[in-house]
Amino acid sequence: MITLKINGFDVEVKEGATIYHAASSIGVKIPTLCYDERLKPHGSCRICVVEVEGARSLMASCSTPAANGMVVHTESEAVVTARKELLDLILANHPLDCLTCEKAGRCTLQDLCYQYDIEESTFDGKRKSYEKDASNEFYTADQTKCILCGKCVYVCSQVQNTDAICFVDRGFETHIGTPFDMGLSESTCVSCGNCVAVCPVGALMPKRKEKFRYWEVEKVKTTCSYCGVGCQMELLVKDGKVVEVEPVKGHSNDGLLCVKGRFSYDFVNHPSRLKKPLVRKNGVLEEVTWDEAYETIVDKIKEIKAADGPDAIAAFSSARGLTEENYLMTKMMRAVIGTNNVDHCARL
Amino acid sequence: MDLYRSHVLVCGGTGCVSSESMKIIESFETELAKHNIEKEIKVVKTGCFGLCEAGPIVIVYPEGAFYSMIKVSDVPLIVEEHLLKGRIVTDLLYKDHTTDETMNSIDDVGFYKKQQRVALRNCGVINPEIIEEYIAYDGYQALAKVLTEMTPDEVVDIIKRSGLRGRGGGGFPTGLKWEFTQKAPGDIKYVACNADEGDPGAFMDRSVLEGDPHAIVEAMTIAGYAVGACKGFVYVRAEYPIAVKRLQIAIDQAKENGLLGDDIFGTGYGFDMEIRLGAGAFVCGEETALIASIEGKRGMPKVRPPFPAIKGIFDKPTLLNNVETFANITQIILKGADWFAGIGTEKSKGTKVFALAGKINNTGLLEIPMGTTLRETIYEVGGGIPNGKAFKAVQTGGPSGGCIPAEYLDTPIDYDNLISLGSMMGSGGMIVLDEDNCMVDVARFFLDFTEEESCGKCTPCREGTKRMHELLDKIVEGKGTMDDVAKLETLAKTIKGASLCGLGQTAPNPVLSTLKYFRHEYEAHVNDKKCPAGVCQALLQYLVIDDLCKKCGICAAKCPVNCISGVKGKEIYHIDQERCIKCGACLVACPFKAIKKG
């Protein structure tokens, strides 16, 4: 174990833990724009710098291992000055369109500028300007708003293993792009949206079907219904309508979602969504009760089995069912009905 | 092997090749054949001699006659007079700037007198494309000694005791690095050589690879044995085609001769190496970025720890040293740690190669013992400032270094002294600046470089260098305020303290050191709207001195924008400052020196 002092408090952490971990363990929050515990520490934004007594310069807490006897200050004058300067630099190259930016209310840059009283940049120089890439079906990439924290690139390469995007060019011209800057639709992007989920600013945004502000929505935590993995997610609901889905850290998904769970929530509020069972009567589908629907199924199965034998019946089950439910389906077909005619959509 | 009565050594370094030294070799061969003496005289293509200012260089042995600035048209004369008749062509011999004396022999040239060549020992002496010549100068003896007589621990120990420090700029003790890699757990380890020399004006690594590539092959094999690696990578920038070619030839020859490969000298130890070409990013000289590039990824620095000695190439323990560092290894093994530790200062041992450039008579490559003063280097080895101009500063360490003013000229050069002066050793660039250089402009030049070469990963370096550059632009254009100077200084300190890698942490050095030693120049730009050195165009004014004007009108005739008015023979001429583009044509044209720059 390692013992160190953070803001005057003694902290004990395991060997290998960073200063950031140590601080979090006692509830000291160090601001950051680029840290994500699922990624290898990359130390890009430098906002998390802290003062370590005796060190030559400020240290990035996200990537500096805690050491015995370290004395750390997370909000000292030198630290605050450096953070302000860094925010000043970021803001010098970031549009101040918070009034209309869809990220407003959930933008880490906005929060940090509020925390450190940065109203606008003191630098008056060149600003980057890129065309928004809207070629992806589900989200947009606006490099003009990008602060190059790198999280999207590393989530794509280290966690999602897709490597669709990377840093392009050098120096001030650096931006995130696809091979040959041909646009997201031409890339290997699988539209999982995990990059969108980690973007601290409004550079990567889901394409919205309707306008809303983050402070207007109610969050409903649920399990994704698309397949049996059990990804945890939150539905953002405005006026009883799902307007966006966000991943939540669950045991099975660790904060990730796939294209379906992330972006395919239209059906929830769709007018032609089936909410009650239908039975065809005299050529017309009619709404019936669940009991009547089950009875119809049982009657029909019995009738067919008696007339043509069990192999005249087949079952097709859905990936939206759980593993247990799918198991029960095969059990029922084989043991109750007596046929091997059972299949599953995930096999296709 | 045939015996020759005379050897003609022609420099095949990049500097001389670009001034047609290859054609000189061809011409020697045809001329010798013409006189039927090609069997008596051998023409050898060598690596860089170091005195690039005087290139192309030809040395004729046994006399050691040192011919400089040779043109293809000079060759027939040298062949006929010197090689055929034995009369040295005095007119073509190198002339020393300091004494203006013609030097017969390479040993007499002042440029070489103070030098002690360890890393460059074979450059300009052997033919780098012939392994036998390297062997003749004790090549591969150190490897033989290491493999047959020494344990890996003993090798690490001798390097540690020698006091050798990394020549790439950081100055980390080499022996410790070897020890860390040796002790790092892991079955597979790598040795890597950093030959991604990117500092503008620095070319010592190139010269070693071009002039003595086997020294690197041998040293890397020794290092592999010491740390327990059997594979090496040399990361060379693709902009060094001659170095790459000769290194490849050396690797192939070493393989043919069994000096690379399995079971070297029958000891059971095997080592192999390959070249990886850089794609032109300056930041790839930073070790973690270099490793990423070797792995095939974008060259961007990573956070340390873990250090390469623990997790390097493909996450395996990796020993990474610079070319010049490796070039010292065989000599330390052969001559001993005490010999090496006997050269230099208390904390910086051995010699250091510098690339001398700028306002200096002897532009070129020199190797001097650590502890030589800046004054000795610039005035004795470098031959002083040309045209009788006054020395202003010396910029060391390339774009990561700083400017050192005249009052510190007597500082002995070593790692720690340069850092305490706000500069650094870096890879050994040394740019001499004279009274005609504007220090603000110099700072801006280096910022221009670092801003473009920033990898874009961390905020302070990517955004900060851009803003520093913009502030400097403002100042040289005469639009700066003292607030801008203060802002520049704060920003420089933030970037230095908060950047991720060495590039960002050192990028503000040119600004900080010029602010420290030449603040008055910044103030002159801001307060007086004047550039004291007369460099910054926006602050320049060309004025007619009324008393001297002879009303001849030549200036007006030469002016490309017709902004000079007057009447020939009747009225004194006048320059319209609004329209003047500051080209200086009038100043050059005026026969009466009646136009001044101010």
Place this chain on the structure above:
Amino acid sequence: MKSIAELEAIRKKAQDSVKLRSERDGIRVVVGMATCGIAAGARPVMMALVEEVSKRQLKNVVVTQTGCIGACRLEPMVEVYQGDEKVTYVKLTPEDARKIVAEHLVNGHIVKECTIGAYEK
């Protein structure tokens, strides 16, 4: 490379070819190779010297050339420098040259009959 002996063999052989560039001690044999010398037959003499020195693998001998020594009537002339001593041979033939290598350079006996002293008597 299977053994250090092999490396040593290469080194020995290669050193012969490069020693011209570093060897400043030992014996220097200087042939007058100005127009006068060449006209009088200095080239065959020089070739004979080089050949003989090479054949005998004399490591401390450098054969080199110089310009006109001044006594053109005595060409081909050869001067042998060893330490502070200098011996001047005159009117040489290739055969004389071979003899000088064998007797003077190898055994240390000056070939008296070819020296300037003997000729001028």
